[in-house]
Amino acid sequence: MADLSPYNPTTGIYTSTRPQISLPQSPTTSIIDFLFRNLPAYSNRPALIDPHSHQIITFSQLKQKISDLAHALHHIHNISTGDVVLIFSPNSILFPVAFFAIASIGAIATTANPVYTVNELSHQINDSKPKLIITVDQIHSKVNGFNLPIVDLENCSDLIEKSRRQDAISPSVSQDDVAAILYSSGTTGLSKGVVLTHRAIIATALMVTADQEFYGDGRSVFLCVVPLFHIMGLITFSYSQLQRGNAVVVMQRFELEKALIAMEKYRVTHLYTAPPVVVAMAKQPAVVRRYDTSSLKQIGSGAAPLGKDVMDECSKVFPQAKIIQGYGMTETGGIISIENTRVGSGRSGSSGALCPGMESKIIHIETLKPLPPNQLGEIWIRGPNLMQRYFHNKEATEQTIDKEGWLHTGDLGYFDDEGQIYVVDRLKELIKYKGYQVAPAELEGLLITHPRIMDAAVIPYPDEEAGEIPMAYVVRKAGSSVTGEEVQSFIAKQVAPFKRIHKVAFIDIIPKAASGKILRRELRQKLQSKL
Template structure:
């Protein structure tokens, strides 16, 4: 399933604009539409370095070894770039020697946003491994599924999450090492290994890392994107995919950073979860590659969040709509709170203009406000509006080296100002879904275009606006909730014959799941009983608390649930 990201950017970036590194970037003067009705990027094609993601992130380490790479927003615990490099390398060497991780092996990361997240991730890459990220609030049922699908050889987590991991391994009937990151004085759980000991062992022989043989086309990151017609699918992203996306957003007109110099280092708010592709690429990997400081906020609390913005002199923020709403309305959010903020990137879902204006009024700053569009399958950035754009409803043209098509139901190209499904081709597009040839056949056209399932319209200048989505993923506070997963769980209840789930508007969540349930003949069950049955098996944001009992679920002749009919009849 396409995991869509709409984001908003506001910025004042003089240092990037003046950087000679980007002097050669130009915007095409001719039309971005070809005669065949393909939209070409107006920006110069990117050059993709022949590096692994690990080498890409560290390639300029000698320019800022003593700068802070990552720091905990609450405790101040953190690492310099030099420390992060050394610690991640020792961890990598121990992954190969003590846990026999080999090139292409998958290692799961189930952590909140802590300073060690990037060290763990880069260590896995240095060992030749593949990262699969897991939401740290997942239940054992959800975790075991991803561990099995990804064939993870080890998992890294926090001590307090170990009981969930052990239960998931029991359900999956597998046994893999559990590595824990200890961030306080509590003892490590029995049967686990400390990440801290693996990374801080100065006697580690790093020469074993010379055995690693990974190329730019090898898979390095395996996030799972939720589907509406089945279980989540593993999105295979290569080193080249993610590096290409980093280079695409280095364009000075699209850039979301300042150059790191002797007198300046960006302070980037890490509140969006690193296990999501948007935060992983645009926030973590990219910002570390340009020498920015990553401020990790593990647990969201409004007052802590707002104080951190001011205390850390945050100038770059990646957030979701609920945070924008909070920053525009919370009593503790003042002009001083946002004194140093230069850029705010709103991810996961669009915002109403009134919500944006309310927030901007709080900041009292003359800044740009932009939108962009991306997906898990595209690493994620596809399109972003240029600096100082005032077209708040639009996402902008495609980034460098990217082509788009707007097509009708027969996949025939449409022209300017015509609404259709958006198709993408570019170096950031995933290799494919892991072990899922049917999904790949549905996702790609015969000539290699990726089908997003999203409806869009583009004007004469190639400026894209997302109109709607063909697929029915529910977005709860920016998190993906696949209806099929909840429907499957509802049907597991002994009293349920059939079920359908749709997303309905919610004042604070954006959307929330609403279930329609058909009971078996002669069975009785309450809404509360069904809610408890489902909710104990899924993360809190997937909870179903709104259930309607109906006689039958409307379906097409092919058996597909007609969710629009449910909306028309009940919403």
């Protein structure tokens, strides 16, 4: 690695010391062109592997499947440049096929959590206005009421066959065209569509795999247990590795023994996941040792901080594997920094050094002045992988990205003298439950619709397995005797499982500022004093 100082005291800017990436020169290079640019070198290698059915899609087969589905979407459903298509599906090896098929037409993919209720899904559909929904039979009923054409991802052979006699399509796609709108929770309670271009996604892929390229890593096999509807699973993980010719083993959901069986059978070398999975593996060493996981070289954790104790426990269970952390956001293609265990020792608590092409500032909360190493402030970042904007939300875009291109993350952190970044808290008030983002305001809005609740506030409650769980402080209406169990059940019927309230406390009044904003910090301090 280049021996450069990460901090410039004159500008207050931290820069990456990793070698720079080179984006494709042609303005018409799409993420599909980039994905298959080296196809002859690995055309018959496995690209996507289903550990349940043992089906394997090679890279040449992947290209053909993408072409077939894109052809059908265009000719049968008239999907073309700029149209939005929603993928509403659990993990499968066909999920990336659908995403790439949409992008290859010049259309825009948006994704949604398959456990969403109809009510939760309706916000995203109303916002993104998809022309078509791609889903699977098990959750088909959730999308029936939206009056949109639906394609069954698992049974689209008839659709493909109907389009075979049609002319080939050759859409013109630019790097600056939008490829995806992925939704990120906001503190307002309504998720915001993050608009990502082909250029930003390509940049993300190069940044994620920069160390692999620099050190000449050979063919690798990655186990994907994180959701593909999420930026981490779809872009940071799967696309980044596929474009390098690596295989991705796709699990529908994480189940420890099934994951270990897959590691053994397919000689998995890398597992990138979220802290709950690392915790699960660390806590059950006896189960892990029943399987041959000697091929595993690296365990990467992201989406939420991973504690040093858990990292130490996990390293005992997988002594041959390096455990690293990374830091990212949907607004940055899922990556900002990542640890490099080849340089120095493992830095428990650090989220590593900035990825190539990234710049950062640490900004004092009150003075808005840039801060030197070892001083805590808000993390601002800038780079080629940033979102273009929030979809249909100019105000939120202007609040998040300033005129100089700095994205204000809302996270509190600092750099040490060697350029390692530490993310220690959030200015934003999102709750991170097993890597999922839960907006307190959304749950508060539902709580106050309960006929026996006067007011409510939701804060994170620390949990060893999940990281944080939603906890509600509730003010009962006069004469009400509503119980905590009734409150939990009321919310559980309306939201996805990861948003459910796990703890309820009753309080006389919710602390608020003069503006009416809930002072959640006071409630967190109240909770902390009792822990």
